[in-house]
Amino acid sequence: MSIQWFPGHMTSARKKAAETMERIDIVIEVLDARVPAAGGNPIIRELREHRQRPCLKILNKTDIADPIATKAWLDYFNSQKGVHAVALSCKKPGDVAKVPGLCLKLAPHRGTTLKPLRMMIMGIPNVGKSTLMNALLKRRAAKVGDEPAVTKSQQSFDLNDHMTLIDTPGLMWPKIEHDSDGLMLAASHSIGRNAVIDEEVAAFLGDILLKHYPALVTQRYGCKAEGMDGFHLIEAVAKKRGYRMKGGEFDLEKAALTLLQDYRDGVLGRISLETPASREEMLKAAEPQQEEPNEL
Ligand SMILES: Nc1nc2c(ncn2[C@@H]2O[C@H](COP(=O)(O)OP(=O)(O)OP(=O)(O)O)[C@@H](O)[C@H]2O)c(=O)[nH]1
Ligand SMILES: [Mg+2]
Numbered sequence: 001m002s003i004q005w006f007p008g009h010m011t012s013a014r015k016k017a018a019e020t021m022e023r024i025d026i027v028i029e030v031l032d033a034r035v036p037a038a039g040g041n042p043i044i045r046e047l048r049e050h051r052q053r054p055c056l057k058i059l060n061k062t063d064i065a066d067p068i069a070t071k072a073w074l075d076y077f078n079s080q081k082g083v084h085a086v087a088l089s090c091k092k093p094g095d096v097a098k099v100p101g102l103c104l105k106l107a108p109h110r111g112t113t114l115k116p117l118r119m120m121i122m123g124i125p126n127v128g129k130s131t132l133m134n135a136l137l138k139r140r141a142a143k144v145g146d147e148p149a150v151t152k153s154q155q156s157f158d159l160n161d162h163m164t165l166i167d168t169p170g171l172m173w174p175k176i177e178h179d180s181d182g183l184m185l186a187a188s189h190s191i192g193r194n195a196v197i198d199e200e201v202a203a204f205l206g207d208i209l210l211k212h213y214p215a216l217v218t219q220r221y222g223c224k225a226e227g228m229d230g231f232h233l234i235e236a237v238a239k240k241r242g243y244r245m246k247g248g249e250f251d252l253e254k255a256a257l258t259l260l261q262d263y264r265d266g267v268l269g270r271i272s273l274e275t276p277a278s279r280e281e282m283l284k285a286a287e288p289q290q291e292e293p294n295e296l
Pocket of ligand 2: 129130131142143144150151168169170
C-alpha cells in the first residue's frame with residue numbers, strides 16, 4: 001500500500017520554511033527516535049543544505065524507543081557532515097536543558113545580545129517540536145497533541161537576550177518513496193488517519209513487533225508470537241479484549257486501533273521500528289534487480 005500525505009497547509013509551510021532558513025543560524029531537526037530514517041524529510045535536508053545551516057538532530061521520544069537501536073542511530077547520524085545528533089526526551093526538563101548549549105557549539109560565532117543565536121525547530125508532524133519549544137521556554141507557548149499537524153503556522157520567541165527560537169508546522173514531503181516508510185510514519189502517527197487504513201498499518205506494525213519484540217507482545221496480549229502474522233495479532237488483541245461487533249464477529253478495526261495506540265503510548269515497552277541495519281537491508285531489497293548475465 002502506497003501512502004502519500006501532503007495536506008494543503010504544507011505547501012505554504014514549506015515556502016515559509018525556505019524564507020525563514022535565510023535568517024536563522026541553526027536547524028534543530030526533531031526526529032522520532034523509533035523511526036528516524038523513515039521520518040528524515042528530504043525537503044528539510046535540501047532547504048538547510050542550500051543555505052548551509054548546521055543541524056542538531058534530536059532523536060526524541062527515547063523514553064519509549066529501543067535503547068540499542070537509538071545508540072546505533074546516534075552513531076549513524078553523528079558520522080554525517082554538519083550534523084550533531086543527540087538522543088533525549090523532550091518531556092524531561094533535564095534533557096532539554098542541554099539543547100541550547102549544543103546549538104551554541106554548532107554556531108559559536110553567534111549567541112550574544114548583538115548577534116543572537118537564531119534557532120529553527122523543524123521536523124515531520126507529531127515528533128515533539130512544540131513539546132521541545134515549550135520545554136525550552138518553560139511555559140505552554142504552543143499547543144501540543146498526539147496527532148499530526150497540530151501546529152499550523154510558524155511561531156517565534158525569545159529564549160533569552162541572546163537566543164531566539166522558531167517553532168514550525170510539521171512538514172511532510174510530496175512523495176514517500178518506500179511503502180514501509182509510509183507505514184512506519186502512519187504507525188507513529190506522523191501521517192493523518194485520512195490517508196491510511198488503520199488495519200493495514202496495524203498489521204504492518206504487528207509483523208515488526210512479532211519479529212523483533214515477541215516477548216513484549218506475549219507479555220501484553222498473552223498470546224504466543226510463534227507462527228503469527230500481523231493480522232493474527234490484531235485478532236488476538238480483539239479476542240483478549242473481547243472486542244466484538246453486534247453480529248458477534250471480532251471487531252478488528254477497534255483491535256487495530258488498540259495495537260496502534262499501545263505502540264504510540266509506549267505501553268508495550270521500548271520499541272523502535274527500524275535500525276541502521278534494517279534500513280540498509282530494506283534499501284538493498286528495493287534496488288532494481290540486476291539481470292544475471294546470460295551464460296555462454
Ligand atoms: N513519550 C514521549 N512523548 C513525547 C515526547 N515529546 C513529545 N511527545 C508527545 O508527542 C506528541 C506530539 O507532540 P507535539 O509537540 O505536539 O509534536 P509536534 O512535532 O509539534 O507536532 P505537529 O505540530 O503536529 O507537527 C504529544 O502527544 C507529546 O506529548 C517524548 O519525549 N516522549
Ligand atoms: Mg507542533
